[in-house]
Amino acid sequence: MNIDVQQILTQMVGFLILLWLMRRFAWTPLLGLLDERRERIARSFSDIEKEKEALAALKEEYRTKMLEVEQQARLKLQEAVREGERVGREIIEAAKQEADKRFSQAQAQIQQETEAAQLRLRDEVVSLALGSAERIIRQELNQPRDTALVLQYLEEVKSREK
Amino acid sequence: MTESAAEGASLEAPNIVTLLYRAFPDSPVTTFLHHFEVPFFSGLVIAIVSVVAYRVSRNAQRVPTRGQNALEAIVEYLDRLVTGIMGPQGRAYTPFIGTLFIYILSMNLIGLVPGMHSPTSSINTTVTLALLVFIYVQYTGVRKLGPVGYIGHLAGNPRPKGVMGYATACVSVPFNLVIHVMGELTKPISLSVRLFGNIFGEDVLIAQMVLLGIAALAFFNSPVGLPLQLPFYLLALLTSVIQALVFSLLSVIYIFLMLPHHPHQEESHTSEGG
Numbered sequence: 001m002n003i004d005v006q007q008i009l010t011q012m013v014g015f016l017i018l019l020w021l022m023r024r025f026a027w028t029p030l031l032g033l034l035d036e037r038r039e040r041i042a043r044s045f046s047d048i049e050k051e052k053e054a055l056a057a058l059k060e061e062y063r064t065k066m067l068e069v070e071q072q073a074r075l076k077l078q079e080a081v082r083e084g085e086r087v088g089r090e091i092i093e094a095a096k097q098e099a100d101k102r103f104s105q106a107q108a109q110i111q112q113e114t115e116a117a118q119l120r121l122r123d124e125v126v127s128l129a130l131g132s133a134e135r136i137i138r139q140e141l142n143q144p145r146d147t148a149l150v151l152q153y154l155e156e157v158k159s160r161e162k
Numbered sequence: 163m164t165e166s167a168a169e170g171a172s173l174e175a176p177n178i179v180t181l182l183y184r185a186f187p188d189s190p191v192t193t194f195l196h197h198f199e200v201p202f203f204s205g206l207v208i209a210i211v212s213v214v215a216y217r218v219s220r221n222a223q224r225v226p227t228r229g230q231n232a233l234e235a236i237v238e239y240l241d242r243l244v245t246g247i248m249g250p251q252g253r254a255y256t257p258f259i260g261t262l263f264i265y266i267l268s269m270n271l272i273g274l275v276p277g278m279h280s281p282t283s284s285i286n287t288t289v290t291l292a293l294l295v296f297i298y299v300q301y302t303g304v305r306k307l308g309p310v311g312y313i314g315h316l317a318g319n320p321r322p323k324g325v326m327g328y329a330t331a332c333v334s335v336p337f338n339l340v341i342h343v344m345g346e347l348t349k350p351i352s353l354s355v356r357l358f359g360n361i362f363g364e365d366v367l368i369a370q371m372v373l374l375g376i377a378a379l380a381f382f383n384s385p386v387g388l389p390l391q392l393p394f395y396l397l398a399l400l401t402s403v404i405q406a407l408v409f410s411l412l413s414v415i416y417i418f419l420m421l422p423h424h425p426h427q428e429e430s431h432t433s434e435g436g
Contacts, residue, residue: 004286010201011281011290018208019261026215027257029222030237037224 125157174362175369177203177279204281207268236264243411248418255417258298263410266291266357270402273365274395282405283362285354292350292357295413300346303420315420316342349416353409360405364398 132153136146176184183196195202218229226234240260245252266282273280281287304312314320318338322331368391376387 003289007198007201007284007286008290008293010198011204011287012294014201014204014208015261015265015290015294018212018265019258021208021212022215022261022264023257025212025219026233026237027260029219030234031241031253031256033222033224034234034238034241 121157121160128153128157173366173369174279174283175276175365175372178277179203179279181277199279200281200284200287203272203279204269204287206278207265207272207281211264211268236260240264240410244414247411247414248421251421252414252418255302255414259410259414259417262291262295262413263406266409267402267406270361270406271399273361274368274398274402280361280365282357283365285358288354288358288361289350291409292354295353295416296346296350299349299413299416299420302417306421311422316346318342349412353412357405357409360401364394364401368394368398 129150132149136149177199179192179195179199179202183192186192215233218227218233222230237260240263241253241256244256244259248255269281269287271280272278273283300312303315307315316339317335320331320335320338322328371391371394372387374388375390378388378390379386
Protein backbone atom coordinates (compact mmCIF):
# COMPACT_ATOMS: atom_id res chain seq x y z
CA MET A 1 0.00 0.00 0.00
CA ASN A 2 2.87 2.32 -0.81
CA ILE A 3 2.13 5.70 -2.36
CA ASP A 4 3.97 6.03 -5.66
CA VAL A 5 4.16 9.63 -6.91
CA GLN A 6 5.16 8.50 -10.39
CA GLN A 7 2.06 6.35 -10.65
CA ILE A 8 -0.13 9.08 -9.27
CA LEU A 9 1.14 11.62 -11.80
CA THR A 10 0.76 9.11 -14.63
CA GLN A 11 -2.80 8.41 -13.59
CA MET A 12 -3.55 12.11 -13.27
CA VAL A 13 -2.40 12.67 -16.83
CA GLY A 14 -4.49 9.69 -17.90
CA PHE A 15 -7.60 11.04 -16.22
CA LEU A 16 -7.07 14.53 -17.65
CA ILE A 17 -6.76 13.03 -21.13
CA LEU A 18 -9.95 11.04 -20.54
CA LEU A 19 -11.69 14.16 -19.24
CA TRP A 20 -10.68 16.08 -22.35
CA LEU A 21 -11.76 13.26 -24.66
CA MET A 22 -15.07 12.80 -22.88
CA ARG A 23 -15.74 16.52 -22.87
CA ARG A 24 -14.91 16.63 -26.57
CA PHE A 25 -16.77 13.53 -27.72
CA ALA A 26 -19.46 12.84 -25.15
CA TRP A 27 -20.44 15.63 -22.81
CA THR A 28 -20.48 18.64 -25.10
CA PRO A 29 -22.24 17.04 -28.10
CA LEU A 30 -24.60 14.85 -26.12
CA LEU A 31 -25.60 17.44 -23.53
CA GLY A 32 -26.14 19.89 -26.39
CA LEU A 33 -28.22 17.31 -28.19
CA LEU A 34 -30.22 16.54 -25.06
CA ASP A 35 -30.82 20.24 -24.41
CA GLU A 36 -31.86 20.75 -27.99
CA ARG A 37 -34.21 17.77 -27.83
CA ARG A 38 -35.62 18.95 -24.51
CA GLU A 39 -36.22 22.41 -25.97
CA ARG A 40 -37.75 20.92 -29.09
CA ILE A 41 -40.09 18.73 -27.06
CA ALA A 42 -41.03 21.69 -24.85
CA ARG A 43 -41.60 23.77 -27.97
CA SER A 44 -43.70 21.00 -29.50
CA PHE A 45 -45.82 20.80 -26.37
CA SER A 46 -46.18 24.56 -26.35
CA ASP A 47 -47.16 24.49 -30.03
CA ILE A 48 -49.66 21.73 -29.33
CA GLU A 49 -51.14 23.80 -26.50
CA LYS A 50 -51.35 26.83 -28.76
CA GLU A 51 -52.95 24.76 -31.51
CA LYS A 52 -55.40 23.34 -28.99
CA GLU A 53 -56.31 26.85 -27.92
CA ALA A 54 -56.62 27.96 -31.54
CA LEU A 55 -58.75 24.91 -32.25
CA ALA A 56 -60.98 25.67 -29.28
CA ALA A 57 -61.34 29.27 -30.45
CA LEU A 58 -62.11 28.05 -33.96
CA LYS A 59 -64.67 25.62 -32.57
CA GLU A 60 -66.26 28.41 -30.58
CA GLU A 61 -66.28 30.64 -33.65
CA TYR A 62 -67.79 27.80 -35.69
CA ARG A 63 -70.44 27.25 -33.04
CA THR A 64 -71.27 30.96 -32.98
CA LYS A 65 -71.43 31.07 -36.76
CA MET A 66 -73.63 28.01 -36.82
CA LEU A 67 -75.97 29.67 -34.36
CA GLU A 68 -76.00 32.79 -36.53
CA VAL A 69 -76.65 30.71 -39.63
CA GLU A 70 -79.43 28.82 -37.87
CA GLN A 71 -80.91 32.11 -36.72
CA GLN A 72 -80.70 33.53 -40.22
CA ALA A 73 -82.19 30.36 -41.68
CA ARG A 74 -85.01 30.53 -39.18
CA LEU A 75 -85.65 34.18 -40.05
CA LYS A 76 -85.51 33.43 -43.77
CA LEU A 77 -87.85 30.53 -43.31
CA GLN A 78 -90.28 32.69 -41.41
CA GLU A 79 -89.94 35.36 -44.11
CA ALA A 80 -90.52 32.73 -46.78
CA VAL A 81 -93.57 31.47 -44.95
CA ARG A 82 -94.87 35.00 -44.69
CA GLU A 83 -94.11 35.60 -48.37
CA GLY A 84 -95.80 32.32 -49.26
CA GLU A 85 -98.84 33.28 -47.27
CA ARG A 86 -98.90 36.68 -48.96
CA VAL A 87 -98.52 35.13 -52.40
CA GLY A 88 -101.22 32.60 -51.53
CA ARG A 89 -103.51 35.36 -50.43
CA GLU A 90 -102.78 37.26 -53.63
CA ILE A 91 -103.43 34.17 -55.72
CA ILE A 92 -106.67 33.49 -53.91
CA GLU A 93 -107.66 37.13 -54.34
CA ALA A 94 -106.77 37.06 -58.00
CA ALA A 95 -108.62 33.77 -58.42
CA LYS A 96 -111.65 35.22 -56.69
CA GLN A 97 -111.50 38.29 -58.88
CA GLU A 98 -111.07 36.10 -61.94
CA ALA A 99 -113.94 33.89 -60.83
CA ASP A 100 -116.15 36.93 -60.20
CA LYS A 101 -115.15 38.34 -63.52
CA ARG A 102 -115.86 35.10 -65.27
CA PHE A 103 -119.11 34.71 -63.36
CA SER A 104 -120.13 38.20 -64.41
CA GLN A 105 -119.10 37.47 -67.96
CA ALA A 106 -121.01 34.20 -67.86
CA GLN A 107 -124.05 35.95 -66.42
CA ALA A 108 -123.81 38.62 -69.11
CA GLN A 109 -123.36 36.01 -71.75
CA ILE A 110 -126.33 34.03 -70.40
CA GLN A 111 -128.32 37.21 -70.33
CA GLN A 112 -127.34 37.98 -73.88
CA GLU A 113 -128.05 34.46 -74.99
CA THR A 114 -131.37 34.47 -73.17
CA GLU A 115 -132.27 37.72 -74.79
CA ALA A 116 -131.11 36.41 -78.16
CA ALA A 117 -133.12 33.24 -77.61
CA GLN A 118 -136.14 35.26 -76.62
CA LEU A 119 -135.74 37.32 -79.75
CA ARG A 120 -135.34 34.22 -81.85
CA LEU A 121 -138.31 32.70 -80.10
CA ARG A 122 -140.36 35.79 -80.63
CA ASP A 123 -139.36 35.81 -84.29
CA GLU A 124 -140.24 32.17 -84.46
CA VAL A 125 -143.54 32.77 -82.67
CA VAL A 126 -144.29 35.57 -84.99
CA SER A 127 -143.42 33.47 -88.01
CA LEU A 128 -145.42 30.55 -86.61
CA ALA A 129 -148.27 32.83 -85.81
CA LEU A 130 -148.12 34.28 -89.25
CA GLY A 131 -147.92 30.75 -90.74
CA SER A 132 -150.85 29.63 -88.56
CA ALA A 133 -152.80 32.69 -89.50
CA GLU A 134 -152.06 32.11 -93.05
CA ARG A 135 -153.27 28.51 -92.77
CA ILE A 136 -156.39 29.53 -90.88
CA ILE A 137 -157.17 32.19 -93.36
CA ARG A 138 -156.75 29.70 -96.12
CA GLN A 139 -159.13 27.24 -94.44
CA GLU A 140 -162.08 29.27 -93.06
CA LEU A 141 -162.42 32.23 -90.95
CA ASN A 142 -164.06 31.25 -87.65
CA GLN A 143 -163.57 33.58 -84.76
CA PRO A 144 -163.87 31.29 -81.79
CA ARG A 145 -161.91 28.56 -83.41
CA ASP A 146 -159.21 30.97 -84.43
CA THR A 147 -159.01 32.38 -81.00
CA ALA A 148 -158.84 28.92 -79.51
CA LEU A 149 -156.12 27.98 -81.91
CA VAL A 150 -154.07 31.08 -81.17
CA LEU A 151 -154.40 30.59 -77.46
CA GLN A 152 -153.46 26.96 -77.77
CA TYR A 153 -150.49 27.98 -79.79
CA LEU A 154 -149.40 30.55 -77.24
CA GLU A 155 -149.67 27.91 -74.52
CA GLU A 156 -147.45 25.64 -76.50
CA VAL A 157 -144.91 28.42 -76.93
CA LYS A 158 -144.90 29.14 -73.21
CA SER A 159 -144.43 25.50 -72.41
CA ARG A 160 -141.48 25.39 -74.83
CA GLU A 161 -139.89 28.42 -73.23
CA LYS A 162 -140.02 26.73 -69.85
CA MET B 163 5.99 -0.59 -6.01
CA THR B 164 7.14 -4.02 -7.14
CA GLU B 165 6.80 -5.20 -3.55
CA SER B 166 3.29 -3.89 -3.35
CA ALA B 167 2.45 -5.51 -6.64
CA ALA B 168 3.80 -8.77 -5.30
CA GLU B 169 1.72 -8.32 -2.15
CA GLY B 170 -1.34 -7.61 -4.16
CA ALA B 171 -0.65 -10.54 -6.43
CA SER B 172 -0.69 -12.89 -3.48
CA LEU B 173 -4.13 -11.68 -2.39
CA GLU B 174 -5.86 -10.83 -5.65
CA ALA B 175 -6.42 -13.11 -8.63
CA PRO B 176 -3.55 -13.02 -11.13
CA ASN B 177 -4.10 -10.79 -14.13
CA ILE B 178 -2.70 -10.88 -17.64
CA VAL B 179 0.23 -8.61 -16.78
CA THR B 180 1.18 -10.66 -13.73
CA LEU B 181 0.99 -13.86 -15.77
CA LEU B 182 3.16 -12.37 -18.52
CA TYR B 183 5.66 -11.18 -15.96
CA ARG B 184 5.74 -14.64 -14.35
CA ALA B 185 6.21 -16.24 -17.75
CA PHE B 186 8.90 -13.80 -18.90
CA PRO B 187 10.48 -12.32 -15.78
CA ASP B 188 13.59 -11.14 -17.61
CA SER B 189 11.84 -9.37 -20.49
CA PRO B 190 12.08 -5.56 -20.26
CA VAL B 191 8.55 -5.25 -21.68
CA THR B 192 6.94 -7.46 -19.06
CA THR B 193 9.03 -5.83 -16.36
CA PHE B 194 7.85 -2.40 -17.51
CA LEU B 195 4.26 -3.57 -17.71
CA HIS B 196 4.51 -5.17 -14.30
CA HIS B 197 5.96 -1.95 -12.90
CA PHE B 198 3.14 0.09 -14.41
CA GLU B 199 0.48 -2.58 -13.98
CA VAL B 200 -2.10 -0.26 -12.44
CA PRO B 201 -1.57 2.63 -14.91
CA PHE B 202 -1.66 0.03 -17.69
CA PHE B 203 -5.15 -1.07 -16.70
CA SER B 204 -6.21 2.54 -16.10
CA GLY B 205 -4.98 3.34 -19.60
CA LEU B 206 -6.92 0.37 -20.94
CA VAL B 207 -10.08 1.66 -19.28
CA ILE B 208 -9.43 5.16 -20.65
CA ALA B 209 -8.97 3.71 -24.14
CA ILE B 210 -12.15 1.62 -23.95
CA VAL B 211 -14.28 4.46 -22.54
CA SER B 212 -12.90 6.96 -25.06
CA VAL B 213 -13.43 4.67 -28.03
CA VAL B 214 -16.98 3.84 -26.97
CA ALA B 215 -17.78 7.51 -26.38
CA TYR B 216 -16.23 8.49 -29.70
CA ARG B 217 -17.92 5.76 -31.71
CA VAL B 218 -21.33 6.39 -30.21
CA SER B 219 -21.30 10.18 -30.34
CA ARG B 220 -19.51 10.44 -33.70
CA ASN B 221 -22.76 10.34 -35.64
CA ALA B 222 -25.13 11.60 -32.99
CA GLN B 223 -28.62 11.70 -34.49
CA ARG B 224 -31.79 13.45 -33.48
CA VAL B 225 -33.45 10.05 -33.42
CA PRO B 226 -30.85 8.11 -31.45
CA THR B 227 -29.48 4.68 -32.28
CA ARG B 228 -29.38 1.99 -29.60
CA GLY B 229 -25.82 2.86 -28.52
CA GLN B 230 -26.47 6.57 -28.57
CA ASN B 231 -29.62 5.98 -26.59
CA ALA B 232 -27.69 4.14 -23.88
CA LEU B 233 -24.96 6.78 -23.72
CA GLU B 234 -27.56 9.56 -23.67
CA ALA B 235 -29.34 7.82 -20.81
CA ILE B 236 -26.08 7.70 -18.82
CA VAL B 237 -25.25 11.31 -19.68
CA GLU B 238 -28.73 12.49 -18.75
CA TYR B 239 -28.74 10.50 -15.52
CA LEU B 240 -25.41 11.97 -14.45
CA ASP B 241 -26.46 15.47 -15.49
CA ARG B 242 -29.62 15.15 -13.41
CA LEU B 243 -27.61 13.78 -10.50
CA VAL B 244 -25.34 16.83 -10.52
CA THR B 245 -27.94 19.47 -11.32
CA GLY B 246 -30.36 17.85 -8.86
CA ILE B 247 -27.93 18.63 -6.04
CA MET B 248 -26.36 21.84 -7.30
CA GLY B 249 -29.20 23.32 -9.32
CA PRO B 250 -28.81 24.67 -12.85
CA GLN B 251 -25.29 25.93 -12.06
CA GLY B 252 -24.26 22.27 -11.69
CA ARG B 253 -24.32 21.82 -15.47
CA ALA B 254 -20.80 23.28 -15.61
CA TYR B 255 -19.54 20.47 -13.35
CA THR B 256 -21.36 17.62 -15.08
CA PRO B 257 -18.47 16.73 -17.42
CA PHE B 258 -16.00 16.43 -14.56
CA ILE B 259 -18.29 14.51 -12.23
CA GLY B 260 -19.72 12.40 -15.04
CA THR B 261 -16.29 11.45 -16.31
CA LEU B 262 -15.21 10.65 -12.78
CA PHE B 263 -18.22 8.38 -12.28
CA ILE B 264 -17.81 6.55 -15.58
CA TYR B 265 -14.06 6.19 -15.06
CA ILE B 266 -14.38 4.84 -11.52
CA LEU B 267 -17.23 2.50 -12.45
CA SER B 268 -15.32 1.15 -15.42
CA MET B 269 -12.19 0.64 -13.33
CA ASN B 270 -14.24 -1.11 -10.64
CA LEU B 271 -15.92 -3.39 -13.15
CA ILE B 272 -12.90 -4.28 -15.28
CA GLY B 273 -11.47 -6.19 -12.32
CA LEU B 274 -14.38 -8.62 -12.56
CA VAL B 275 -13.25 -9.71 -16.01
CA PRO B 276 -10.91 -12.69 -15.67
CA GLY B 277 -7.34 -11.69 -16.47
CA MET B 278 -8.00 -8.03 -15.72
CA HIS B 279 -7.32 -5.96 -12.66
CA SER B 280 -9.27 -3.17 -10.97
CA PRO B 281 -7.05 -0.10 -10.89
CA THR B 282 -9.22 1.19 -8.05
CA SER B 283 -8.00 -1.64 -5.86
CA SER B 284 -4.72 0.26 -5.78
CA ILE B 285 -4.38 3.14 -3.33
CA ASN B 286 -2.37 5.08 -5.93
CA THR B 287 -5.37 5.24 -8.25
CA THR B 288 -7.81 6.29 -5.57
CA VAL B 289 -5.37 8.86 -4.18
CA THR B 290 -4.98 10.22 -7.71
CA LEU B 291 -8.73 10.61 -8.08
CA ALA B 292 -9.16 12.10 -4.63
CA LEU B 293 -6.33 14.57 -5.27
CA LEU B 294 -7.92 15.55 -8.57
CA VAL B 295 -11.20 16.21 -6.80
CA PHE B 296 -9.40 18.12 -4.06
CA ILE B 297 -7.53 20.30 -6.58
CA TYR B 298 -10.71 20.84 -8.61
CA VAL B 299 -12.69 21.81 -5.50
CA GLN B 300 -10.06 24.29 -4.33
CA TYR B 301 -9.68 25.67 -7.85
CA THR B 302 -13.46 26.12 -8.09
CA GLY B 303 -13.47 27.84 -4.72
CA VAL B 304 -10.78 30.32 -5.73
CA ARG B 305 -12.42 30.92 -9.11
CA LYS B 306 -15.92 31.43 -7.78
CA LEU B 307 -15.17 33.19 -4.49
CA GLY B 308 -11.97 35.00 -5.39
CA PRO B 309 -8.78 34.57 -3.35
CA VAL B 310 -10.09 36.72 -0.49
CA GLY B 311 -13.49 35.04 -0.52
CA TYR B 312 -11.82 31.64 -0.60
CA ILE B 313 -9.76 32.43 2.50
CA GLY B 314 -12.87 33.94 4.05
CA HIS B 315 -14.72 30.72 3.36
CA LEU B 316 -11.95 28.74 5.05
CA ALA B 317 -12.11 31.18 7.96
CA GLY B 318 -15.84 30.58 8.35
CA ASN B 319 -17.02 33.76 6.56
CA PRO B 320 -16.69 36.08 9.58
CA ARG B 321 -18.83 39.24 9.50
CA PRO B 322 -17.88 41.03 12.69
CA LYS B 323 -19.92 43.99 13.93
CA GLY B 324 -18.70 46.19 16.70
CA VAL B 325 -15.79 45.76 19.08
CA MET B 326 -17.11 42.53 20.52
CA GLY B 327 -17.63 41.11 17.07
CA TYR B 328 -14.05 41.79 16.12
CA ALA B 329 -12.80 40.37 19.38
CA THR B 330 -14.82 37.19 18.80
CA ALA B 331 -13.58 36.99 15.22
CA CYS B 332 -9.98 37.25 16.39
CA VAL B 333 -10.52 34.09 18.39
CA SER B 334 -12.83 32.20 16.03
CA VAL B 335 -11.09 32.88 12.71
CA PRO B 336 -7.83 31.01 13.43
CA PHE B 337 -9.83 28.22 15.00
CA ASN B 338 -12.18 28.01 12.01
CA LEU B 339 -9.29 28.26 9.58
CA VAL B 340 -7.50 25.29 11.13
CA ILE B 341 -10.68 23.22 11.28
CA HIS B 342 -11.69 24.04 7.71
CA VAL B 343 -8.20 23.36 6.33
CA MET B 344 -8.09 20.06 8.20
CA GLY B 345 -11.57 19.28 6.91
CA GLU B 346 -10.53 19.99 3.35
CA LEU B 347 -7.41 17.85 3.73
CA THR B 348 -9.26 14.92 5.21
CA LYS B 349 -11.76 14.84 2.34
CA PRO B 350 -9.34 13.33 -0.21
CA ILE B 351 -8.09 10.89 2.40
CA SER B 352 -11.59 9.64 3.21
CA LEU B 353 -12.51 9.53 -0.48
CA SER B 354 -9.45 7.56 -1.52
CA VAL B 355 -9.36 5.14 1.40
CA ARG B 356 -13.09 4.33 1.13
CA LEU B 357 -12.89 3.49 -2.54
CA PHE B 358 -9.64 1.60 -2.24
CA GLY B 359 -10.83 -0.41 0.77
CA ASN B 360 -14.07 -1.45 -0.82
CA ILE B 361 -12.74 -2.44 -4.21
CA PHE B 362 -9.60 -4.06 -2.86
CA GLY B 363 -11.66 -6.02 -0.35
CA GLU B 364 -14.09 -7.08 -3.04
CA ASP B 365 -11.29 -8.25 -5.36
CA VAL B 366 -9.53 -10.10 -2.58
CA LEU B 367 -12.78 -11.77 -1.56
CA ILE B 368 -13.40 -12.95 -5.13
CA ALA B 369 -9.80 -14.20 -5.47
CA GLN B 370 -10.05 -16.11 -2.18
CA MET B 371 -13.38 -17.62 -3.23
CA VAL B 372 -11.78 -18.77 -6.50
CA LEU B 373 -8.95 -20.39 -4.52
CA LEU B 374 -11.46 -21.99 -2.16
CA GLY B 375 -13.41 -23.33 -5.11
CA ILE B 376 -10.26 -24.86 -6.57
CA ALA B 377 -9.30 -26.33 -3.19
CA ALA B 378 -12.78 -27.84 -2.80
CA LEU B 379 -12.25 -30.02 -5.88
CA ALA B 380 -8.56 -30.65 -5.38
CA PHE B 381 -9.31 -34.26 -4.36
CA PHE B 382 -10.39 -35.09 -7.90
CA ASN B 383 -7.49 -33.31 -9.58
CA SER B 384 -10.14 -31.23 -11.35
CA PRO B 385 -8.74 -28.51 -13.63
CA VAL B 386 -11.79 -26.36 -12.84
CA GLY B 387 -12.83 -25.39 -9.33
CA LEU B 388 -16.26 -24.82 -7.85
CA PRO B 389 -17.54 -21.35 -8.87
CA LEU B 390 -17.89 -20.17 -5.29
CA GLN B 391 -17.05 -16.62 -6.34
CA LEU B 392 -20.28 -16.21 -8.34
CA PRO B 393 -22.46 -14.73 -5.54
CA PHE B 394 -19.65 -12.34 -4.74
CA TYR B 395 -19.52 -11.26 -8.37
CA LEU B 396 -23.09 -10.06 -8.00
CA LEU B 397 -22.15 -8.35 -4.77
CA ALA B 398 -19.13 -6.81 -6.49
CA LEU B 399 -21.34 -5.48 -9.30
CA LEU B 400 -23.45 -3.73 -6.72
CA THR B 401 -20.47 -2.47 -4.72
CA SER B 402 -18.79 -1.16 -7.86
CA VAL B 403 -21.79 0.96 -8.77
CA ILE B 404 -22.37 2.12 -5.21
CA GLN B 405 -18.74 3.10 -4.66
CA ALA B 406 -18.55 4.99 -7.94
CA LEU B 407 -21.76 6.76 -7.02
CA VAL B 408 -20.58 7.57 -3.48
CA PHE B 409 -17.30 8.99 -4.75
CA SER B 410 -19.07 11.10 -7.40
CA LEU B 411 -21.81 12.30 -5.06
CA LEU B 412 -19.33 13.33 -2.38
CA SER B 413 -17.34 15.17 -5.03
CA VAL B 414 -20.49 17.03 -6.08
CA ILE B 415 -21.20 17.94 -2.49
CA TYR B 416 -17.62 19.13 -1.90
CA ILE B 417 -17.84 21.35 -4.96
CA PHE B 418 -21.27 22.59 -3.96
CA LEU B 419 -20.12 23.48 -0.45
CA MET B 420 -17.31 25.53 -1.92
CA LEU B 421 -19.64 27.61 -4.08
CA PRO B 422 -21.09 30.93 -2.88
CA HIS B 423 -24.28 30.22 -0.96
CA HIS B 424 -27.51 32.12 -0.81
CA PRO B 425 -28.69 33.13 2.69
CA HIS B 426 -31.17 30.25 3.06
CA GLN B 427 -28.54 27.78 1.89
CA GLU B 428 -26.09 29.28 4.38
CA GLU B 429 -28.60 28.70 7.18
CA SER B 430 -29.30 25.13 6.21
CA HIS B 431 -25.57 24.47 5.83
CA THR B 432 -24.92 25.86 9.31
CA SER B 433 -27.74 23.86 10.84
CA GLU B 434 -26.48 20.70 9.16
CA GLY B 435 -22.99 21.41 10.45
CA GLY B 436 -24.36 22.08 13.95
